[in-house]
Amino acid sequence: xxxxxxxxxxxxxxxxxxxxxxxxxxxxxxxxxxxxxxxxxxxxxxxxxxxxxxxxxxxxxxxxxxxxxxxxxxxxxxxxxxxxxxxxxxxxxxxxxxxxxxxxxxxxxxxxxxxxxxxxxxxxxxxxxxxxxxxxxxxxxxxxxxxxxxxxxxxxxxxxxxxxxxxxxxxxxxxxxxxxxxxxxxxxxxxxxxxxxxxxxxxxxxxxxxxxxxxxxxxxxxxxxxxxxxxxxxxxxxxxxxxxxxxxxxxxxxxxxxxxxxxxxxxxxxxxxxxxxxxxxxxxxxxxxxxxxxxxxxxxxxxxxxxxxxxxxxxxxxxxxxxxxxxxx
Ligand code: PBG
Numbered sequence: 001x002x003x004x005x006x007x008x009x010x011x012x013x014x015x016x017x018x019x020x021x022x023x024x025x026x027x028x029x030x031x032x033x034x035x036x037x038x039x040x041x042x043x044x045x046x047x048x049x050x051x052x053x054x055x056x057x058x059x060x061x062x063x064x065x066x067x068x069x070x071x072x073x074x075x076x077x078x079x080x081x082x083x084x085x086x087x088x089x090x091x092x093x094x095x096x097x098x099x100x101x102x103x104x105x106x107x108x109x110x111x112x113x114x115x116x117x118x119x120x121x122x123x124x125x126x127x128x129x130x131x132x133x134x135x136x137x138x139x140x141x142x143x144x145x146x147x148x149x150x151x152x153x154x155x156x157x158x159x160x161x162x163x164x165x166x167x168x169x170x171x172x173x174x175x176x177x178x179x180x181x182x183x184x185x186x187x188x189x190x191x192x193x194x195x196x197x198x199x200x201x202x203x204x205x206x207x208x209x210x211x212x213x214x215x216x217x218x219x220x221x222x223x224x225x226x227x228x229x230x231x232x233x234x235x236x237x238x239x240x241x242x243x244x245x246x247x248x249x250x251x252x253x254x255x256x257x258x259x260x261x262x263x264x265x266x267x268x269x270x271x272x273x274x275x276x277x278x279x280x281x282x283x284x285x286x287x288x289x290x291x292x293x294x295x296x297x298x299x300x301x302x303x304x305x306x307x308x309x310x311x312x313x314x315x316x317x318x319x320x321x322x323x324x325x326x327x328x329x
Contacts, residue, residue, distance in 0.1 A: 028309040030302065032076040032328050036122065036276070037321035039068055040213050041104050042085040053209035054281055055288050057319050059085050062104070065111050072119060075325040079120035079167065081317060082108050084129050085215050094138050095127035098156045103130075106163045113164030122196060123165045125153050125181070126172035134211070134220030136172040136227065144227055150177045157181045161190040169253070171198040173227040179247035196276060197249035200237040200263055203228035206256045206282030213281065237263050238270055245273055251314075256280040258304060261311040268312030277313040279304065284319040302327075 004010070015025050040059040042049060047061035060068060072080055084104040090097045097103050105123055112121055126136040127149070133139065137149030149172065157168045168185070170177050178197050185193050203225045211217035229236060241252050252271075254264045255278035267275050287304060290296035301320045308316045318324070 028306055030305050030309055030324075030328065032325045033078055034305075034309065034313075034315050035077050035321040035325055036079045036081055036315055036317040037072055037077050037325075038081040038083060038317060038319060039065075040083050040085055041065070041108050043087055043104065051209065051213045053212045054285055054319065055292060056323075057213070057284070059213065062107055062111060065108050066115060069112055069116050069119060071322065072325075073116065075322065075329055077119070077321055077325050078315075079122055080112075081122045081124070081169070083124060083210075083214055085213065086129050088215070091130055091132045091219070093132050095130035095152070098127055098130040098152070099159060101159060101163065106159065109160070109163040109165055120166040121164070122167035122169050123160045125157050125160070125168055125170040125177075127152065127156075128172075128211075128216050129214040131216075132219060134216035135222075136224065137174060142222075144174075146174050146176075146227075149174050150180050153177050154180050154184045158184055158188055158190075161185055161188070161193045165193065167194045167196050167250075169196040169198060171201060171253075171255075173198065173201050173224075173229070176247070178244045178249050182248035194250040195248060196251045196253055197244040197247075198255055198278075199241045199244040199249065199252040200254045200260075200267065201228050202231045202256065202260065204231060204256050204259075204280065204282075206259070206280045209281035209285045231259075234263055234266060237267060241267050241271055241273075245271065249273070251276055253278055253317075254313075256283060257308060257316070257318075258283050261307060264308065264311040264313050274314040275312060276315045276317060277308045277311070279308070279316060279318040279320070281319065287320075 015021055042059035042061055044061045045063050049059045051057050082105050086097055128134055128136045135144050137144040244252055251274040253276045254260055257277045257279040264277050287300055291298055301324055
């Protein structure tokens, strides 16, 4: 006897026959609540400077910050991420501008935190926007010195917390920094400041446009392979995440995004902690160029973001956040 559970009785296309039916059986969804919007800030006044390698993304001066934050709140983006374009004359080999309480990020933080309650602000902890060599830490004999760097990152984190940062996001990939930062934050009374650990960050070829945006691309003479992960590895990501959870991370990041959906799923299947995905600058520019050249339809953005949700991401850092949030609303 022919089983009823096979063709022609069974037809997978039946559930796809109409929009209402497809909506009924959809397994994943994207909402504005899933989005983190990175904002690049620059010195000067009345500046909205295009970034050549990231069409549609700009560096904004501080007098534009309030407008940007208001637009983010209006479209219900829960959190923004601040990245500074530090002028060359403020960069040096130890990245000391990172510890200046009048630096761009600190100023932006105080503007935002004075005026707006209903939006989170996340800040990267790493020295690359501030160093004259573009590395995320300080060098000893051309090698990024882990323990010396961690000491500075702790100071950077405390300063950011003092200025009102909600989520400290170490993106530097030094060993042991999550624990050191957590301990220091707690000791100074910042128990409620969250830590988003860039736990799984690969030495990727997709970061180029970001480095252009923060002005480190031309300064960087060597790769970051002795601190960021080797993209040939996946099991190593489990160890990285386990360590950062033990050290006190509140959420973990996987970065880049689309070429690493397998890693997002691996982490999600093995841990209970919220997982963030970063659709990085190179991914943004590829998709954006495809759309601008009419090779892709704009729907490709939505499809790319849903892929993160399907893999198990709880939230996505994406340069498309404002554009897609407007559409979702
Ligand atoms: C640096 C940092 C990088 C990114 C975020 N923080 C670049 C790097 O590690 O060289 C990349 C983000 C992107 O490409 O969108 N600590």
